[in-house]
Amino acid sequence: MSNLLDILQETADPNPAKIAKIMGLTVDDLEAELQALRENGSLLGWVPLLHPSKKGSESVKAVIEVKISPEREGGFDRMAHRISKFEEVEACHLMSGAYDLMVIVKGRNLHTVASFVSERLSTIEGVLSTATHFLLRSYKEHGHLLSNEGENHEKPPVSA
Numbered sequence: 001m002s003n004l005l006d007i008l009q010e011t012a013d014p015n016p017a018k019i020a021k022i023m024g025l026t027v028d029d030l031e032a033e034l035q036a037l038r039e040n041g042s043l044l045g046w047v048p049l050l051h052p053s054k055k056g057s058e059s060v061k062a063v064i065e066v067k068i069s070p071e072r073e074g075g076f077d078r079m080a081h082r083i084s085k086f087e088e089v090e091a092c093h094l095m096s097g098a099y100d101l102m103v104i105v106k107g108r109n110l111h112t113v114a115s116f117v118s119e120r121l122s123t124i125e126g127v128l129s130t131a132t133h134f135l136l137r138s139y140k141e142h143g144h145l146l147s148n149e150g151e152n153h154e155k156p157p158v159s160a
Contacts, residue, residue, distance in 0.1 A: 014046045062113045065099035065131040
């Protein structure tokens with residue numbers, strides 16, 4: 001099944017017939033393996049990779065560095081789970097180094113992200129500090145280049 005997971009992670013087209021052909025399986029056998037992966041929690045779903053400037057909706061993303069105070073019984077986990085539940089949070093990672101959590105936040109504009117950080121995230125008991133970094137332009141995501149070398153963009157848009 002790990003071979004199937006590798007193929008699923010790399011493919012842009014999760015068509016079962018194509019994947020079955022790659023793996024030398026019948027579509028029914030592949031569907032059974034996919035179902036087993038869903039049931040054991042390995043396969044959570046597919047997410048298309050869209051070019052940020054061509055999606056048609058304007059939004060901004062920010063990376064928030066969060067320092068938190070670990071809890072006696074739960075360490076960082078309880079706080080990380082609490083932060084992860086916010087609708088604005090796209091990703092939350094425990095980090096080593098200068099801060100504890102890296103939180104990726106998406107919002108309609110700079111103001112909504114700033115408001116989320118100042119009014120909801122930083123006010124949680126146990127959050128010691130935050131540092132917000134707005135993403136201005138993406139060059140590569142999930143192994144795919146998003147722009148060609150030498151392209152000259154006069155003004156970097158704040159991108160999602």
